[in-house]
Amino acid sequence: MAKRTGEKYDAIIDAAVRVIAEYGYHQSQVSKIAREAKVADGTIYLYFENKDDVLISLFNEKMGAFISDVETALGEVPSAVEQLRELIRLHFEYLESNSQLAIVTQIELRQSNPEVRKQIGLILKKYLNVIDQVIQRGVEQGLFHDDFDPRTARRMIFGTIDETVTSWIMKDCKYSLKDQIEPITKLFLKGIGK
């Protein structure tokens, strides 16, 4: 049924990002997204199953592509320490240059219904796997300690990055995320204790 490709498919997803970023999740009706995409309401249903599908596809297209990019980029970096820095850098750069997308994925889509959040969770899992691989590599290379649970470390890395981006959005993106790359990398590596 739903086409899932084409010019209008992209136009609708991009319109959804803009509308949700501007008006918030609860004020982003299908008709508003359609108007922003310059298509009729019904056209949305030629490309998506339903409204949920628009939101899931939005996350999948934008974050899915990002995750693939990260995977590729990290493949070209040998050192796990550098991989960690690169991961943080890519994450921050991607969202900083797409602040509307950041608002949508970090804030607004988290208010969506269970089905959407479930699908988002599945997509995010791939990102968590990437983090896991960096940690595992670091241990193997002898660059990281080997006396911590990798899942604990993964939750620290993801939780910190996530909270950092959320804080940045809450402060209206007023400062640059890039300035956080080094400090956070360093904290992860050395901790706060002397």
Place this chain on the structure above:
Amino acid sequence: MAKRTGEKYDAIIDAAVRVIAEYGYHQSQVSKIAREAKVADGTIYLYFENKDDVLISLFNEKMGAFISDVETALGEVPSAVEQLRELIRLHFEYLESNSQLAIVTQIELRQSNPEVRKQIGLILKKYLNVIDQVIQRGVEQGLFHDDFDPRTARRMIFGTIDETVTSWIMKDCKYSLKDQIEPITKLFLKGIGK
């Protein structure tokens, strides 16, 4: 005018926690909360301004009390390192012994509308201040490095704790959060890098 105290005030808040934990945010109608609290729908509006007010009050009563407890408890611990460990311990113990509340505050209330989340943010700010004080103390005591931005560290600490609790809930609270106290404290202090 909302009463904000009394037996039924508490009954309604506790009912809200149970209903939201069981049915999820989007399936927790005022009438369902009223039924669970054994009061009439209209009675809720004698104690609260509106539904948002119930949710905000819920967070304020439950987490506000917790935050005060943490402040008090940390006052009795001299070392910042011990304060950090104690903060994590209290956080995990509180939510582990109130898993319904954990579900509500960590997962469900995050789907609420902007007004509720804004108020929750304000309440959380006090908690972030507590974390800030621990960090500041650690630097002053010479137990923590002094070359990191305290706000960065605060976001690491809060983000990691938050993500850890969320993960634990997503895994149906199957393991014990307490086992995470030491590993996380250690990671914060020493980092992952050799």
Place this chain on the structure above:
Amino acid sequence: MAKRTGEKYDAIIDAAVRVIAEYGYHQSQVSKIAREAKVADGTIYLYFENKDDVLISLFNEKMGAFISDVETALGEVPSAVEQLRELIRLHFEYLESNSQLAIVTQIELRQSNPEVRKQIGLILKKYLNVIDQVIQRGVEQGLFHDDFDPRTARRMIFGTIDETVTSWIMKDCKYSLKDQIEPITKLFLKGIGK
């Protein structure tokens, strides 16, 4: 959930009959029925599960009561021949004095969706059973032949009555159905052949 009794329950059903009779099935929106019943749209859902439930309940209340009346009335008539005449008389009198109801049950509700028609069919089955009993009684009393399949006769009786009422409605109820009681009874008993 749905109350299924009370003053407004009846008001809504009666409003539905009037609206459907006047505007036709496809132009009888819930809001129009609510307005006719002088209640809010949402009030309908305090008394009925959904729109289908209104229509099924309408048929059940109006025809169900009628069928019970017929059963009772026939119990007081010993002769099967008289029972047959009485059945036809009651059927015609009931619909003739409720011509709006006749329009709704004979014409409009037959355009409804499968679920409604299925429920209507179940209710009608009771009526067909009443006819079956008259036929069986007639055979037992030696008043009817015993060489026909009772189901064939039942279909003749019901089909003829039904077609007669439908024709009468299509001719805008211009003539009296009561004048058809004797002719039809006689046809059923004696047939058309010499």
Place this chain on the structure above:
Amino acid sequence: MAKRTGEKYDAIIDAAVRVIAEYGYHQSQVSKIAREAKVADGTIYLYFENKDDVLISLFNEKMGAFISDVETALGEVPSAVEQLRELIRLHFEYLESNSQLAIVTQIELRQSNPEVRKQIGLILKKYLNVIDQVIQRGVEQGLFHDDFDPRTARRMIFGTIDETVTSWIMKDCKYSLKDQIEPITKLFLKGIGK
């Protein structure tokens, strides 16, 4: 301007019969009929004014042809009694050998909108005239009584046949309609009364 003839005209009507018989009136969208007919949606509008026109044309083509056949066939039968039997036989045989068509005309098209049903009624009128002629002939030939209203008898005959076919479809065409020809003819002629 609608073409109303040609290979695709027939293909569309036949596709409509199959689709409506399989999916039911309310699930028979224009696009589904087009797909079944292996034409584009828009092509239907080259051959028909609109969707209603498809349904009316369907009834007209299928039942109109049948009615003409009946007229012709009865012309070759002198006795009104035999004509009556032949009418029933042709009716049952035609629908029994076209059970999909029977489902469409007896059940599904009756859910259509007022305009379609009005047109169907006009087409059926010719069939009712055929019945009228048989009755008139029977009276003239002295084979039928002359003390009944011919319209009453016509409604009996048509109503009974119609109800018989509907019952047969509702019982999933499990028995043979042909077995009903004699019993029904006999009932019409002799009635049920001794």
Place this chain on the structure above:
DNA sequence: CATGAATGAGGCTTCATTCAT
């Protein structure tokens, strides 16, 4: 002739809130 992508009007239902009792 034929296509099929695009259109856009229209309705059922939910649920936070009120207010007469």
Place this chain on the structure above:
DNA sequence: GATGAATGAAGCCTCATTCAT
């Protein structure tokens, strides 16, 4: 203070029809 019946606004989705190619 407490009740709970009543309110009514608001949005997702379907599908007959059109028209540029």
